[in-house]
Amino acid sequence: MAAIRTFWRSIEWAIAALMTAMMVLVFINVVLRYGFSSGLRPGIELSRLGFVWIVMLGASLCLKEGEHLAVGEVFDRLPRPVRLVLGRLLWLVILIASVMLLIGCWRQTLANWHNISPLTGLPTGLFYLAGVVSGALMSITALIGLLRPGYSEAPGVDSASLTMAADQSRQAHDEQTRDEKARNKEGRP
Numbered sequence: 001m002a003a004i005r006t007f008w009r010s011i012e013w014a015i016a017a018l019m020t021a022m023m024v025l026v027f028i029n030v031v032l033r034y035g036f037s038s039g040l041r042p043g044i045e046l047s048r049l050g051f052v053w054i055v056m057l058g059a060s061l062c063l064k065e066g067e068h069l070a071v072g073e074v075f076d077r078l079p080r081p082v083r084l085v086l087g088r089l090l091w092l093v094i095l096i097a098s099v100m101l102l103i104g105c106w107r108q109t110l111a112n113w114h115n116i117s118p119l120t121g122l123p124t125g126l127f128y129l130a131g132v133v134s135g136a137l138m139s140i141t142a143l144i145g146l147l148r149p150g151y152s153e154a155p156g157v158d159s160a161s162l163t164m165a166a167d168q169s170r171q172a173h174d175e176q177t178r179d180e181k182a183r184n185k186e187g188r189p
Contacts, residue, residue: 056134098138105131
């Protein structure tokens with residue numbers, strides 16, 4: 001379990017390192033372009049490559065953390081057995097989509113690996129390799145979510161926060177009812 005936590009932590013650090021490198025490259029390029037009428041031509045492509053990797057690794061991390069955009073208004077109100085079935089169905093859909101991403105990006109990586117960028121000298125297949133890594137990570141996450149026993153929530157819907165939100169809503173409603181009763185007792189509208 002510690003190895004898995006360390007693995008995901010290393011992905012977070014890789015995203016932070018890529019973001020830092022991207023910002024430095026872009027800043028240096030801007031200074032060179034406007035201050036000295038020159039620039040780092042490979043810097044543009046390297047920052048674009050870094051951005052692709054940040055997005056794809058970040059998407060994998062968000063799926064694992066359950067932080068993707070989720071609309072749970074309808075899902076929250078369903079009975080638990082229905083949520084159990086729908087949660088599994090959603091994980092299955094995510095698994096299928098992430099496997100499709102993995103396969104498609106793998107094919108594109110192989111097709112573009114021998115195309116070398118004239119600016120950086122790197123294979124253009126590196127852009128698609130980010131999708132391969134992300135697709136593999138998301139597929140594993142979705143498979144775990146699908147097979148986890150007793151897992152009944154939709155991806156991105158946290159049962160603890162749902163319970164807390166429902167409790168807060170109930171408390172607010174109870175306070176409002178109490179206030180209305182007190183006003184009615186006093187004869188105020």
